[in-house]
Amino acid sequence: MLQTVINALALGSVYALMAVGIGLVFGVLRLVNFAYGQLIMAGAYALAIGSAHGWPEWASVLTCFGVVIGFSLLMELALFRPLRGASPATMLVATFAVAFLLQSIALLKFGSLVKSASIFPGLFDPIANGEFETVRKITVVAIVSAVCALVALTLLLARTTVGLHMRAASADFQTARALGVRANGVITLAVVISGFLAAVVSVILVVENPFVEPQFALRDTIIVLVGVVVGGLDRLWTATLGGFSIGVATSVFTDELSSAHSVYVDSFVFGLVILVLLARPEGLFAPLRARTVERA
Amino acid sequence: MTLADRLAQLLLPVLLVTAVALLGSFTARTNEIHFRVALVHVAIVVGLYVFIGNSGVVSFGHISFVAVGAFVAGLMTISAGVKRGIMPDLFPILRDHSVGNVESLLLAAGLGAAFALLVGLPLMRLSGLAAGIATFAVLGITHNVLFNYTRIGPGATALTNIPETTGLVQGLIGALIAIVVAWLYQLSRFGRLLRATREDPAAAQAVGVSIHRQRLIAFTLSGALCGFGGGLLVHHAGTITTEDVYLDLTFLTLAMLVVGGAGSLLGAVVGALFISGLDSFLTTAEGGVHIVGVKIDLHDGTHLVVLGVMMALVLVLFPGGITGGREFRLPRTGRRRSAEAGT
Numbered sequence: 001m002l003q004t005v006i007n008a009l010a011l012g013s014v015y016a017l018m019a020v021g022i023g024l025v026f027g028v029l030r031l032v033n034f035a036y037g038q039l040i041m042a043g044a045y046a047l048a049i050g051s052a053h054g055w056p057e058w059a060s061v062l063t064c065f066g067v068v069i070g071f072s073l074l075m076e077l078a079l080f081r082p083l084r085g086a087s088p089a090t091m092l093v094a095t096f097a098v099a100f101l102l103q104s105i106a107l108l109k110f111g112s113l114v115k116s117a118s119i120f121p122g123l124f125d126p127i128a129n130g131e132f133e134t135v136r137k138i139t140v141v142a143i144v145s146a147v148c149a150l151v152a153l154t155l156l157l158a159r160t161t162v163g164l165h166m167r168a169a170s171a172d173f174q175t176a177r178a179l180g181v182r183a184n185g186v187i188t189l190a191v192v193i194s195g196f197l198a199a200v201v202s203v204i205l206v207v208e209n210p211f212v213e214p215q216f217a218l219r220d221t222i223i224v225l226v227g228v229v230v231g232g233l234d235r236l237w238t239a240t241l242g243g244f245s246i247g248v249a250t251s252v253f254t255d256e257l258s259s260a261h262s263v264y265v266d267s268f269v270f271g272l273v274i275l276v277l278l279a280r281p282e283g284l285f286a287p288l289r290a291r292t293v294e295r296a
Numbered sequence: 297m298t299l300a301d302r303l304a305q306l307l308l309p310v311l312l313v314t315a316v317a318l319l320g321s322f323t324a325r326t327n328e329i330h331f332r333v334a335l336v337h338v339a340i341v342v343g344l345y346v347f348i349g350n351s352g353v354v355s356f357g358h359i360s361f362v363a364v365g366a367f368v369a370g371l372m373t374i375s376a377g378v379k380r381g382i383m384p385d386l387f388p389i390l391r392d393h394s395v396g397n398v399e400s401l402l403l404a405a406g407l408g409a410a411f412a413l414l415v416g417l418p419l420m421r422l423s424g425l426a427a428g429i430a431t432f433a434v435l436g437i438t439h440n441v442l443f444n445y446t447r448i449g450p451g452a453t454a455l456t457n458i459p460e461t462t463g464l465v466q467g468l469i470g471a472l473i474a475i476v477v478a479w480l481y482q483l484s485r486f487g488r489l490l491r492a493t494r495e496d497p498a499a500a501q502a503v504g505v506s507i508h509r510q511r512l513i514a515f516t517l518s519g520a521l522c523g524f525g526g527g528l529l530v531h532h533a534g535t536i537t538t539e540d541v542y543l544d545l546t547f548l549t550l551a552m553l554v555v556g557g558a559g560s561l562l563g564a565v566v567g568a569l570f571i572s573g574l575d576s577f578l579t580t581a582e583g584g585v586h587i588v589g590v591k592i593d594l595h596d597g598t599h600l601v602v603l604g605v606m607m608a609l610v611l612v613l614f615p616g617g618i619t620g621g622r623e624f625r626l627p628r629t630g631r632r633r634s635a636e637a638g639t
Contacts, residue, residue, distance in 0.1 A: 032425070079608060086615035089354050093554040094611045096547045101604030108601060222436075222543075229429040266440040270433035277433075278418055281426040 019243020027170030037221025043202030232283020357431030365526030408523015559621025
């Protein structure tokens with residue numbers, strides 16, 4: 001029971017981090033970034049290369065952050081910026097194209113076989129013998145880093161001028177620009193923070209599962225993308241809660257379903273998603289409001 | 297809109313796919329496969345267009361209908377004796393019967409429509425991102441169940457020994473059927489009502505159009521076409537796995553629709569032919585090809601990378617797609633233009 005709760009919290013925390021990364025960019029760009037998982041995959045390959053060359057761990061981790069943030073900025077400059085204001089479907093398919101591109105590059109460069117990345121192997125050990133035998137140190141690290149990242153981000157958004165600009169931009173981009181918020185600056189910052197969070201997730205996921213392949217983190221990203229919409233993408237905190245909840249739900253289904261049914265975890269999660277969407281199309285955590293007619 | 301204008305919408309798509317099929321019949325046997333797969337892609341993307349293009353709601357779930365169509369058409373054309381040997385777990389109705397090629401395609405279309413109707417009844421109440429994600433959840437469930445449940449299919453292994461009946465002729469006929477159905481639908485009362493809800497949902501509702509009903513009709517019809525396209529696909533390849541009709545195909549077909557221009561039938565056809573052709577060309581180029589005297593020889597495995605770059609580039613240059621979402625129109629004659637100006 002305790003085990004189930006801790007696993008659920010850990011997966012929920014990692015998914016919450018990813019949800020924040022996706023939600024921040026959506027807030028300022030109105031763009032759902034399907035390529036987010038491939039950023040995490042790129043970071044994981046950076047760690048794998050580092051450990052294959054025997055670099056010290058701090059160097060590998062630094063490279064991982066550099067690679068992921070670099071790719072995020074490149075994506076913003078080469079794709080998001082020219083497409084700003086295009087229809088949502090176009091932007092979505094453009095991020096599909098990037099996801100596909102990064103995955104093909106990984107396949108071409110590293111092949112389809114797994115590369116193992118040994119990074120902070122000590123974190124995979126249990127925290128203590130006895131009752132906590134199956135709780136690994138990385139689980140605690142995941143929860144703690146999620147909490148730290150969320151607190152830091154909340155402070156940034158609530159207490160700093162640039163945070164105020166970002167909140168203004170995600171509430172109403174046009175008006176915020178008219179009142180003197182520099183659009184490019186705010187968007188770049190959102191993209192960098194989002195990349196930073198992707199790198200954090202890369203490190204956590206690689207410690208948990210050191211086998212890196214081109215589809216690394218793909219399933220997780222898909223589940224989180226679903227989760228942020230279920231939570232409500234219009235606000236950062238509802239998107240984050242959505243990511244957290246779907247992580248908790250996935251983990252609980254994985255642990256509690258009998259072995260005959262455990263292969264159908266995804267069906268249970270997606271079935272639940274459909275039910276929630278039908279009941280609360282604006283988002284599970286969105287404030288209740290009178291339903292109005294649909295707007296174009 | 298005059299009859300000539302209506303027929304003009306149909307003209308270019310029909311000419312394009314016919315030209316592709318004719319070109320295919322003149323090429324070497326080894327290259328014919330590229331033309332066949334392009335025709336199958338046209339059928340599937342036109343199926344997507346019927347819903348996405350006319351309603352303006354992006355669905356990520358249509359490949360579930362392709363998957364269902366592909367598996368039922370594949371399963372039912374394998375002889376009962378073979379099925380008893382390789383898939384003993386199947387439900388008796390699937391295991392002990394088999395049908396011909398045409399019946400299997402009709403079955404695929406029917407099952408696609410039934411599945412779409414069932415799913416659409418609750419889901420078509422949703423709009424925007426919620427609708428996109430809910431349809432995606434349907435795809436996730438379809439894939440998960442097909443992959444694990446061995447009473448309705450081969451599960452994690454590939455389904456093989458399927459008769460390869462989709463040659464250029466069947467491919468062309470299939471693509472033409474999809475195009476004509478989509479054309480008839482978009483000119484019908486239902487098509488126009490649905491496009492009205494796309495342009496202004498509030499105004500459409502105010503004049504008594506039920507968004508739910510109109511979307512459901514289009515969703516079911518496009519489910520039928522996608523199921524049919526799945527049948528063509530499985531009879532083209534002769535073998536299928538659940539991965540073949542999952543994320544990659546979803547991404548590829550949506551990219552085709554958006555790159556061509558999601559708002560028009562012409563866009564769906566052009567996008568499918570363009571991306572399919574580009575992919576085939578790049579795959580061939582990995583083996584080295586000569587184009588007007590220049591030898592192009594791509595490194596193995598680069599075709600996917602180039603394809604990704606090209607798609608992103610087209611979207612940056614033409615955010616509305618190659619056709620801009622417009623249909624082909626006859627050039628206006630001077631007399632008609634002045635007549636219109638007078639009214």
